[in-house]
Amino acid sequence: MNIEFDLIARYFSRPAPCGFLGVGDDCALFPVAAGHHLATSTDLLVEGRHFFSDVDPAALGHKALAVNLSDLAAMGAQPVACLLSLSLPAVDHDWLTAFSQSFYALADQAGCPLIGGDTTRSTAGIVISVTVMGQVRPDQALRRAAAQVGDDVWITGDLGAANIALRLLQNELPYNPDLLEATRRALEWPLPPWQFGQALAGVAHAALDISDGLAQDIGHILKASGCGAELEYLALPVAPALQGLDSQLVQAAVLAGGDVYQLCFTAAAGERARILALAAASSLQVTRVGRVVAEPGLRVRAADGTVIPLDKAGFDHFS
Ligand code: ADP
Ligand code: MG
Numbered sequence: 345m346n347i348e349f350d351l352i353a354r355y356f357s358r359p360a361p362c363g364f365l366g367v368g369d370d371c372a373l374f375p376v377a378a379g380h381h382l383a384t385s386t387d388l389l390v391e392g393r394h395f396f397s398d399v400d401p402a403a404l405g406h407k408a409l410a411v412n413l414s415d416l417a418a419m420g421a422q423p424v425a426c427l428l429s430l431s432l433p434a435v436d437h438d439w440l441t442a443f444s445q446s447f448y449a450l451a452d453q454a455g456c457p458l459i460g461g462d463t464t465r466s467t468a469g470i471v472i473s474v475t476v477m478g479q480v481r482p483d484q485a486l487r488r489a490a491a492q493v494g495d496d497v498w499i500t501g502d503l504g505a506a507n508i509a510l511r512l513l514q515n516e517l518p519y520n521p522d523l524l525e526a527t528r529r530a531l532e533w534p535l536p537p538w539q540f541g542q543a544l545a546g547v548a549h550a551a552l553d554i555s556d557g558l559a560q561d562i563g564h565i566l567k568a569s570g571c572g573a574e575l576e577y578l579a580l581p582v583a584p585a586l587q588g589l590d591s592q593l594v595q596a597a598v599l600a601g602g603d604v605y606q607l608c609f610t611a612a613a614g615e616r617a618r619i620l621a622l623a624a625a626s627s628l629q630v631t632r633v634g635r636v637v638a639e640p641g642l643r644v645r646a647a648d649g650t651v652i653p654l655d656k657a658g659f660d661h662f663s
């Protein structure tokens with residue numbers, strides 16, 4: 345039997361839900377609710393660039409889908425289905441078992457069944473491509489260009505832990521097994537708020553996920569919306585694991601650290617109570633961190649009211 349067919353049959357052929365045509369035909373078929381548009385996004389993960397060669401394959405299977413679910417959440421879209429393409433230099437059954445099991449576990453949790461993909465041999469290194477499809481009412485989608493002057497700026501979850509874990513693993517920070525233990529879950533097992541993202545559709549204005557760091561990513565909303573923002577540094581939700589670390593290190597991780605599969609979104613001040621209730625219903629932490637203003641650009645203010653320079657030495661590393 346062709347080895348690729350064998351791998352697909354063994355690891356990636358779970359039946360699709362009722363009403364779907366899943367793995368095994370030339371195309372998958374699936375329904376989209378009336379009045380909705382299809383929201384799609386794809387992410388490529390390359391060994392040595394997006395993940396370490398020795399990373400736990402279970403974490404990788406989870407993260408490959410999680411980073412895509414994060415994009416659906418940031419659009420306010422409900423997950424519908426996903427595709428997985430894999431290019432592998434060799435067949436490692438333990439690796440494939442762990443990878444596929446945790447991929448399916450998150451797919452089940454998010455209601456985002458795997459309905460197709462592609463599997464090939466690679467000449468060097470593992471390459472993983474996941475495509476998600478979701479549905480959203482087009483007038484309710486959380487577009488980057490939709491922020492309005494006077495909106496509150498909110499953040500889900502907390503900031504900084506994934507960046508500290510990454511820097512520890514890259515030996516950019518001194519060896520600290522306790523700190524790594526406390527932070528690496530944020531890096532390797534992110535859980536984007538796909539349910540809350542959907543709940544925000546039609547409530548919030550603009551949203552995105554913080555994959556490249558808050559200061560940079562919020563800039564995309566501000567540019568697309570033609571406005572600026574004022575944030576209070578002390579209001580930002582710092583991951584508890586970072587307590588007691590050097591304040592400059594924390595500041596860089598919080599403002600510029602990426603890999604945060606959480607949302608930054610803007611919403612009218614009149615929606616505060618509703619947003620807090622929706623977050624409570626999803627058992628999700630949400631924090632109001634500032635507001636959208638007319639003057640372009642991002643200003644993050646320290647406790648004394650001075651603006652924290654975002655282009656100073658500590659941030660060069662991330663550019
Ligand atoms: P084709 O030649 O039409 O591209 P393939 O032989 O590549 O078909 O794939 C056979 C079936 O298995 C298709 O339905 C495809 O979507 C599915 N498939 C292949 N690789 C994967 C994978 N990694 N995960 C899920 N489905 C897969
Ligand atoms: Mg194929």
